[in-house]
Amino acid sequence: MYNEADAKDVVTSRRNFIKGAGALSATALFGGMAPAVLAKSTAPLKIGALNTYSKVYAALGNANLNGMNLYFEQIGNTIAGRRIEIVKEDDELNPQVGLQKMKKLVESDSCDLITGIQGSNIAMAAVQYMRQSQAFVLCSGAGITDLSYTGLPYLFRCSTSSYTTLSTMGEWLYANLSKQAVLTASDFAGGRNAMIEFKSGFVKRGGTVIKEMYPPLGNNDFSPYLADIRSTNATATFSFYAGADAVRFVKQYGEYGLSKSCRLTGSGFMLDGDTLPAQGRAALGAINALHYADTLDNAANKKFVRDYQARYKEFPNVYAEYGYVAARIMHAAIEAVDGNTSDKNKLREAMRAVKFEAPRGPFRFTPETQSPTHNVYIREVAEIGNRITNKVIYTFPEVPEPAKRPI
Amino acid sequence: MDFFVSQLVNSLALGALLFMTAAGLSLIFGLMNVVNLAHGSFFMIGAFTAMSIIQLTGNFWIALGVGWVPAAALAVLMERVFIRPMYSSGHLNQVLLTFGFIFVFGDACRFVWGTDIRNIAPPALFDGSLHIGGVILPLYRLFVVLFGGVVGLALWWFLERSRIGAMVRAGVDDPATAAGIGINVPLLFAAIFALGAALAAIGGIVASPILGTYLGMDIEILIPAFIVIVIGGMGSLRGALVGALLVAFIDTFGKAYFPDYALFLVYLLMVLVLLTRPQGLFGIARG
Amino acid sequence: MKHRNQLLLIALLCVLLAAGVFASDYVSGIAAEIMIFGIFAMSLNLLVGYTGMMSFGHAAFFGIATYMVIGLGVHLGISGWWGALAAIAASTALAALIGAFCIRVTGIPFLMLTMAFSQLLFAGALKWRSLSGGTDGLTGFVPPDLFGVSLAQSAGARYAVVAVGFLLVLLFLNCLVRSPMGSIFIGIRENEQRMRAIGYPVQRFKLLAFTIAGGLAGVAGALYAFFNAYVSTDILHWQQSGDAMIMVVLGGTGTVVGPAVGAGIFLLLKTVISSHNEYWALWVGAIFIACVMFLKEGIWGFVSGRLRNHSRRPRATQAPAVPTAEAKK
16 A cells, blocks of 8 residues: 655556566566566665644654655656655654554565654664664754764664754854853753754853753743843853744743843754744854754755745755755765665665765765765854844854763 | 742743633623634634744744634634524533534644744844843843733723723623613624634634644643633633633643642632632633 | 343354454454554543543543553563553552542542543653653563464454453443443433432442453453553543543443444454545544534444334333433443
């Protein structure tokens, strides 16, 4: 049982049948060649796209899929003679459901590879299963640092590892903005980990953390915390919030007049395309770090943004870039093995070797972790051409990822 | 002292929001003995409708003026077609019915408005903050407090002083006799259900500049609204007000002074009230 | 139902369940999940259908069992089997504790109170992240071995464990509702005042029902831990309790096995619809509403009612507006 994510990805089963029949007759004529191999390399390439397509974080899943589809359409939806078929499954941002859906994609749908997985909790919950089933996974979403250190040979990640981004931000903040900061984040593992990673760069350089605050997830009124920040007379804050919390925090930060006295800084995920429209002018001037910005001035990004806008009538965000890069990686790797995805080791070698100029800048996999080595950009929220987005104020080129778990 | 004052204003604003949302719920229970679990959905529909109106017209006041209409219309439809046949089935079955509607309305909103997080900007008139002494008071929150007060007064006048209000109170006390003296009870029920939904929708519209407009806000507001009417008492307007203020105070000051335990305090209060006085502080004791 | 028909049905059930061991991993996985939630829904029905107590906080007992098994395994290295025993004991104890408070009220306040306690537990799990793993949950649990076969590796073994659990719970509940205690529960649902007047210690029996229901939910929770090897706070959210309620209503409150059928319908609908359409919630919600309004006896209740009508037995009682459970299946 499979389904189509987009009309362009519809399998023409007749074409496959003819291909299959042709292959069989070819082997009948030439004999000796194992028909199974031939049949496999013309069978459709099934890619499982496991994301959240319902509820609150659906925008991320949809952007991811859009980015992927954009790239695949540009290469005619075929890799090495195999027609691409995307099987979309919704994890409902619930690790229990995500696990079940992944099992379905791997076992019932027999996908050649799985991609997507925006939720870090879902990714971690699936690690045990990935180990057991040896499924080939190219994660194009979750940023949790732990995912780089699972040691799984067939797990790749093309999104980001939050450690590199946040510790780099910590170092930059110390050197350029303030030697002291107040940290705030939503009280969940993602928020707390983000602060730990920021501190590892900031404190290592000599920075002092004045205070740390962790409002509950889904908190709607930040004023007590903001008043507290004001009382410390800090000149900079570093934060991480997601979704509606990010919108509320940034808006209230402005409402309570903190932006003048205390610079708002945070993780780039708090101030990107999915939240900026709602945050509006309150976000202007906020400094953040991410491995991508839609204003990046390189050829690959210019093309990506232009094509994405033409196709989807809106600007791409970081989740769309993940999907686009994932598709490009799959293209390069699968073509290198001539469409033979059944030999996982060969595919792995091919994928490890993938290197190219992505919209985010140069992309390659860190050999020890199979997670990205890419640029980290320090960005500032600004109004550019009638739209609120991020401009890059500093680039850390190709920041290496630690080979062993750093904290 | 500054901190206290600004927190006071915040809790009043939050209380006003909770009051507007919970008042509708309380009214519906008081009159119709129906616990509408889909109440949060009307809250969300109001917010999204207002967002669309603002996108079209750029005017917050128009959105506030008419943004509640689709929610109220849906409520009438829901009452007529689905709830009315169920009156004889006991109110626990009605609870289940409205629970099903949470799913339906939630997906319907997603279908119409998509999945992005949105926001309504506060009206230009109230954008910005007042700086008094060392205290910063966002103008919009002051507006919310005032507006909540106005709505509360209007509701009070409606129930206590108007003819329709008298009919509502009669219908609450004794539907059979009310029908006997010529009050069109079914029409009244539909009207009150619509009013409750409209109140929730207005609550959603007014809350949006503070809370945002996003899928999932229906479920997020549901528990607080229920805590309010459980504590204040179902069927009582005064109860909704007192309950809302109580919950808002505990939540706001709890977060400020006992950040680790704020969440528990409110639930504990709910449990305490349910155990000691199940009908709530001002509620009608019902079976 | 005739004795012979009953035996036939049980035999059929056993055959079907045995066949599941040989089905594909994916199919047996779905079947196992249905059975786990079937147990959960059936346990809720003991409260809702048989004793007339509508609870919206049942997820607490399911969740605490899962957390116990996974938590003991991950933090203390305790084997899943012992963990399961501890889990069922914990959920039974918790149900006794919470029940003692909740039975003081009835109707809507009871509903709210059960929800409040469940939310307290949920908030606690969110807060004590070191114990519960917070929203990210606890990973790294290794399911135990069953006679040398690792539950982690063998889907068939997992299925077998769940199937046995399901059968045991089904048998237990069947015996319970036919027993004198079962009749008392039904009597309480029908008319609490009358039962009290006759002299039954109604509160004690309500507490008993609540406790047993909680313990059975704990069985489901423990099995879920084996099945998933993972737990997160979502399992304690009131939406989980709501889902159980949907399963009960879909299947029907009138029979013991109805809710399990409801669980199957709910999960299959969700899985099938979500593979084709993003709006599964809308469809499931609509079907649920239709059941509440028109099919009060639930889908299984409807089917089994039809089957019963085909036999010559005259109907002993009229079906009242509120769905009922009769002592007979």
